[in-house]
Amino acid sequence: MRVLGMDPGLTRCGLGVVDGRAGRATMVAVGVVRTPSDAEASQRLMFLERELDGWLDRFEPDVVAVERVFADTNVTQVMNTAHATAIALLTAGKRDIPVVFHTPTEVKASVTGSGRADKAQVTMMVTRILKLASPPKPADAADALALAICHLWRGAATARLEALAKAGAR
């Protein structure tokens, strides 16, 4: 299964593609889309749409995993994140690719074992899990990879539980 992880944002939008197979996760691509903060909101969203279209066409993920954002003290930031998320929903939807959401706590817990891990810990574990020569930079790129890993591992756990439930029902 191939997952495109997305740490949504307009100033920096982290994107990471990870392939997963039984107990293994391999990085396929990682990057950050930046749009200028002094540009019009419309222009920023159009640019992000073009970039996402490109990533989806190039890497053809089975699923897009996006960070679920909650209220924040910075309203502008939350709105920009929500707008970026809408573009992910739209571009993925046009290709029939499902979009799933994971909270920051779920992502941290999946990757480091603790829902309260800091950014450095997440980056370190992502680097280790994907056997990368050096840590992915900036933090948004590492977060996007962490999201993809989280989805792969949570999906595997869910599948195991469902199999157990089925076996129990027999």
Place this chain on the structure above:
Amino acid sequence: MRVLGMDPGLTRCGLGVVDGRAGRATMVAVGVVRTPSDAEASQRLMFLERELDGWLDRFEPDVVAVERVFADTNVTQVMNTAHATAIALLTAGKRDIPVVFHTPTEVKASVTGSGRADKAQVTMMVTRILKLASPPKPADAADALALAICHLWRGAATARLEALAKAGAR
């Protein structure tokens, strides 16, 4: 000048087109786009995009006026509204149509004279200003028309102030 007012939302998105000339405002069209709340978010945004594309192509507004949304106790509601707003920014941006934002207080003050007016007052004044035979329904439709009127009238006020400032600078 022709304004498309939009009360953004996914369950109900109010749309109203108003033409404005010195001291006059005329309704061109009003409607509500609804998307099923049990559909996938991607599907809802794709549907809204198609509808907005249709309105923009059909009525060719000079500007799109959208309600600026602030934090709310209902996070899901805020996110849906932000996602709908992103689609407005995207579809209008592709046609080089500027998108402007007005707060609910600005809209109420423009239309009724009080920033704390209730929905019934806004609907009554919209009906009177546009000389409609009956009040526009549902409330989202009236709100969209109120947004368009607000933009026309605030724009006229700003233009007058700019002209005065210019005259004073001479």
